[in-house]
Amino acid sequence: MYREEIKVIDCTVRDGGLMNKWQFSDTFVRNVYNALADAAVDYMEIGYLSSASAFDAKEFGAWKFCHEKDLKKIIGGGEKRIKLSAMADIGRIEMDDIPIASDSSLDMIRIACYVHQVDTAIALAHHCKDKGYETTINLMAVSTVGLRELNECLEDLNKSKVPIVYLVDSFGAFYSEDIDTLAQKYIERLPGKVIGAHFHNNQQLAFANTISAIINGVNLLDATLYGIGRGAGNCPLELLLSFLKNPKFNVRPLVKCIEADIFPWSKKIDWGYSIPYMVTGTMNQHPRTAMAVMESENKEDILDYYDSICNGVSTI
Numbered sequence: 001m002y003r004e005e006i007k008v009i010d011c012t013v014r015d016g017g018l019m020n021k022w023q024f025s026d027t028f029v030r031n032v033y034n035a036l037a038d039a040a041v042d043y044m045e046i047g048y049l050s051s052a053s054a055f056d057a058k059e060f061g062a063w064k065f066c067h068e069k070d071l072k073k074i075i076g077g078g079e080k081r082i083k084l085s086a087m088a089d090i091g092r093i094e095m096d097d098i099p100i101a102s103d104s105s106l107d108m109i110r111i112a113c114y115v116h117q118v119d120t121a122i123a124l125a126h127h128c129k130d131k132g133y134e135t136t137i138n139l140m141a142v143s144t145v146g147l148r149e150l151n152e153c154l155e156d157l158n159k160s161k162v163p164i165v166y167l168v169d170s171f172g173a174f175y176s177e178d179i180d181t182l183a184q185k186y187i188e189r190l191p192g193k194v195i196g197a198h199f200h201n202n203q204q205l206a207f208a209n210t211i212s213a214i215i216n217g218v219n220l221l222d223a224t225l226y227g228i229g230r231g232a233g234n235c236p237l238e239l240l241l242s243f244l245k246n247p248k249f250n251v252r253p254l255v256k257c258i259e260a261d262i263f264p265w266s267k268k269i270d271w272g273y274s275i276p277y278m279v280t281g282t283m284n285q286h287p288r289t290a291m292a293v294m295e296s297e298n299k300e301d302i303l304d305y306y307d308s309i310c311n312g313v314s315t316i
Contacts (some may be wrong), residue, residue, distance in 0.1 A: 002245040005219050007042040008055065010184065010237055011198075012262075013063050014045040014087055016070035019269045020060035021295045022047060028261055030074050032225065035257035037081035039241065043108060045085040045222075046071070050227035054092040065157045070104040083107040088097060088124065090117045095124065101132030108134040109164070115145050115153045118268075120161045136164035136196060136220075143173040143284050154189040164194045164220060169209065172202025172232055172281035176212040196220035199235055201227055202281025204273055206235040211243065225254060229295075231287040232277035270294050275302040279309050 002267075012032050013024060029046065036044045047063030055064055062070040066086045075081075085108035091105035098109070109128040113121035118137070125135040125230075137157060142150060157165050167182055175180075179197075186195045197213035197220070200207040210221055223240045238258065241249040276290035293305050 003214070003219070004246075006214065006244060006246070007220050008027055008221065008237070008240065008244075008249075009043040009045055009085060009196075009222050010036050010041050010224060011222050011227055011234065012046045012167075012237070014047050015062065015224055015234055015266070016271075017047060017063050018230040019228070019271055020061075020265075021059060022063040024061060024063060026070075026073050028265075031261045033074050033082065033259055035225075035253045035261075039250045039254035041082065041237070041241070043083045043085045045087060045110070045175045046074070046106075047086055048092075049086045049088045049098060049109060051094045051097045052094050053094070058235055066106065068099065068104060069105065071113065075112040077104055080105060085110060085134075087112055088128075088240075090120050090124065093124075095127050098128060098131060102290075104133075106133065108136070110138055112138045112140055114276065115142070115149055118153045118156050122156065124160060125162045126160070134164075135162055136166055137162050138166035138168050138196070138198060140168050141170040141286075143169065143171055143178075150185075151189070158190050158193075162193070164196055165190055166196035166219065166220075166222075167213065168197075169199040169206075170278065171211045171284055171286060172200035172206070173284040174199070174204075174206065174209055176209060179209045180211040180216055183213050183218050187217050194220055196222065198222040200229070200232055200281075200287075201234060201273060202232040202277045206233070207239050207243075210240060214244075226258045226266070228262060228265070228271055231291050232272065232273055232281065233271040270299075274299075276305050279306055284308060285309070304308075 047066045049063050084106050087110045090113050111121045111125045121137050129135045195218045198220045199209045223235040223237035225237050227236040238254045241251050276293045279288045280290045
């Protein structure tokens with residue numbers, strides 16, 4: 001599926017860090033950075049922008065904050081090899097803590113929000129845009145939002161200066177027909193804006209749903225190396241680049257990085273398809289209860305978990 005306007009954002013460090021509080025070494029992040037650059041991926045989302053008052057730096061790694069001094073350690077002394085992005089959550093970053101783009105190695109700031117937070121998200125995105133950054137708004141958990149509420153939110157976004165809006169399947173609950181409907185709605189109601197896609201793999205559909213988004217005209221695509229990410233993980237980057245058929249992409253550096261850097265992490269933290277994540281996906285629920293099970297000593301007691309969730313009596 002070759003389309004020149006399609007661009008890819010890798011979220012390996014940002015989304016993968018949700019599984020280990022961003023306790024990645026500089027060597028790991030640098031290896032991912034170089035692999036993505038060698039593969040000609042368009043953006044690397046290297047972490048979150050967060051205020052020091054929101055999180056304890058002793059508990060969370062550098063990529064929860066993305067301070068410039070840490071970014072420089074990854075880039076090195078030469079020219080930056082790939083555009084860098086960071087995500088900001090509403091209520092966890094003070095506007096004054098965001099440097100102007102000319103003083104930062106970041107190129108893009110993506111604002112994650114729920115539909116009821118869209119006005120605050122637009123204000124933050126406009127603030128970032130005025131400081132010189134590319135900006136997006138990533139609407140989370142839209143599988144739980146009513147039609148009227150979503151339409152009103154998209155109308156607000158249409159009036160904004162934010163150039164990119166993301167369709168996000170936070171709970172891995174969507175099927176391809178849902179993506180068809182929503183992608184078309186976003187494109188129709190947000191004329192002139194770029195639509196992005198970020199899908200989770202609770203039902204083994206992140207890659208398939210990304211393909212559906214592409215077919216429907218979505219042009220900014222998220223993925224991660226070997227699908228690493230919160231809970232069930234994400235669309236695998238190596239699969240996506242192989243599908244896109246763009247001759248600029250080179251998958252081999254990604255495979256090399258997966259072997260050397262991602263496989264060792266797979267022995268320390270769990271992500272990817274599992275029955276608990278499948279259950280939350282099919283039930284359209286946040287995966288927090290599934291994550292609690294997978295991090296416990298009872299992660300193989302899947303029948304008890306299945307019954308508790310499906311009967312609505314979970315005490316986890």
